[in-house]
Amino acid sequence: MYTRLNHAQPYALSLFRIVVGLLFACHGAASLFGLFGMHALSAGAWPGWYAGAIQLVGGGLVLIGLGTRTAALVASGSMAYAYFNVHQPDGLFPMQNGGEAAAIFCWTFLLIVFTGPGALSVDRLLTSRGGSGSEDERRAHRTPVAA
Structure with a gap:
């Protein structure tokens, strides 16, 4: 049973990333464009408008899985800032x-x-097609081997 779960892990991580990215991007869209019953923030208003921009762009990048680790790090930092300062x-x-x-x-x-x-x-698509990326990045995309 665990072997099947191990093989599904990369796909479960993708689904997790997609859902989290979508939810985060929705927060940004609500802040910037007044969607989902929210009021749009004034352009350039500190810190809310910038947080909304990070949420929309970072959430979108995490959603599609482009520059995922960097986008996630920036998003994590913005949420740490929001927690400790707001x-x-x-x-x-x-x-x-x-x-x-x-x-x-x-x-x-x-x-x-x-x-x-x-x-x-x-x-993963860019890494596997172009052969670019470090060995660590290629190793991170491989399906884990069952123990």
């Missing part, structure tokens, strides 16, 4: 300060930095 002054714990989403996105994107994009990504 939410944490209102209370120590996320349940007290309304920062659950920021904390979860921060740690989720940090996980994606280390796990990579999974099997279904533009990064």
Whole structure:
């Protein structure tokens, strides 16, 4: 049973990355364009408009799996900034300060930095077709071998 799960892992990581990227991009679209019942922020308003831009672009890149690790690192950092500068002054714990989403996105994107994009990504397509990329990047895209 575990062997089948191990073979599915790169695909599960891809699905996880796609869903997280989509949700993050939706937050950015809501902030920038007033979608999903939100009010659009004024262009250039600090820090909300810039956070929305990072969410839209970073979420889109993570969604398609292009520059995944870099985009996820920037997204994670932006959520750490949001948590400590916007939410944490209102209370120590996320349940007290309304920062659950920021904390979860921060740690989720940090996980994606280390796990990579999974099997279904533009990064993998570019690495496998062009033969470019480091050995570490190629190794990260291989299906794990069952123990």
